[in-house]
Amino acid sequence: MKRLILSLVIAAQAVACTPGLEVDAPDGFAELEEQKRYDYRATNAEGVVLGVRRKKNDPQGDLAFWSGALDAHLRRSGYEAVEAHDVTTKDGIKGKQIRYHRKHEGRQHHYWVTVFVTGDQVVTVEAGGDEAFFGDQEKAIQRAIKGLELG
Template identity: 45%
Template sequence: MRFRPAAIALFALLFASGCRPFEPATPPGFVELEDRYGRSEYRATTADGVVLGVRAFDNEPKGERAFWVRAIENRLRDMGGYALLEKREVKDRAGLTGTQLRFGHDEGGEPYLYYLTIFVTDDRVFVLEAGGARPQMQRLAEQIDWSVKNFLHH
């Protein structure tokens, strides 16, 4: 009986380490791709190939939202030739303010849109992604916005 508290503590530690540090919001029309990503990632897709994703990583080195937004923006421009179309402020379900970067990119002559939304806390950086062919992204604009507004960080 005296080992019981230790067993409970171990179980709690194992359970906690398997939890995501966020709650994604899968909108109607999307299907979550479960068991394919680690505890700090999430992916969902539509039948037409629009993909949502969330990644979480430690805020190391410690940076404010403006730092991470600029670093990510520079990386996309330099790495993949993405053109920044728009930058806007958004909020998650808890009221945390984030920045959404909307990029355009052509692949094989077809226009694609790629949205990155960055939320930053003292401990973590959360990057929400949405991407796909422009017509499908425009058709699913409400669902994509809903997934950002209903995202919850821990």
Template identity: 40%
Template sequence: MKHRWTSNLFVAARVLALSAALGAFASCRPFVPATPPGFVELEDRYAWNEYRATTADGVVIGIRAFKNEPKGERAFWVRAIENRMRDVGAYALIEKRDVKNRGGLTGTEMVFGHDEGDEPYLYRLTVFVTDDRVFIVEAGGSKPQMERQAQQIDWSIKNFLQR
């Protein structure tokens, strides 16, 4: 009888360990963020598929991932996001260019401008698309702070990796 009890305990422990491992795997982000120097990750405040980091001066970098449904190519998602930014957010497109992350995935970066009162703000939005997911790497803040942090933001975009 004692042998059966320890055997059941062993099986239960293995099932519990496997469940914990699968739960941890399921909650992994579908990307690897790159927090640049001068930024602090805001851990445990966002969903499993999101990431945020900030500077002391309020520049924020974020990453979001969602399923590529309906399935669209990068050009589709870029245009859809560009239209939404203009129509709903009243942001003006300032610049648009192709970028690559260190894994070789090509994305499209858009820079938008928006004034809040007398203060200009910049919003950089980079779209990467795979067959399964759409990734949005974004950064925003006041124009002077965004210009000051431009190299760190560039580094974060370049070092972003999809899983």
């Protein structure tokens, strides 16, 4: 019984703390707890959301592979790519950011997907929101992406 309890505690800590990933939430954003699909997710009052996933680099691929795979997937789903930028975190990890436009519930939305590859991990940072509110948060989101600590 003691072993079972100890195992549950350790597992709970592993999920909650997301070791090796630190995100500074932009001003005006609130972090959402108990995420399953995201390792981190935060939103502001206007519904602009920032989400981070960390997945195993399987199949083993570099930044070009993963950014290409994500871009192909989104284009096939009807996303319109408008810009692509190279980004670098404060730790010097290089990533690729692709910006899309997408109609969502009758409104034009902006959707940014940024990919980092760190050895055995693939980190995706998604940011999206209504076009009317997203523009005000672009700089804050950029700062948050550059301030990522991927471990």
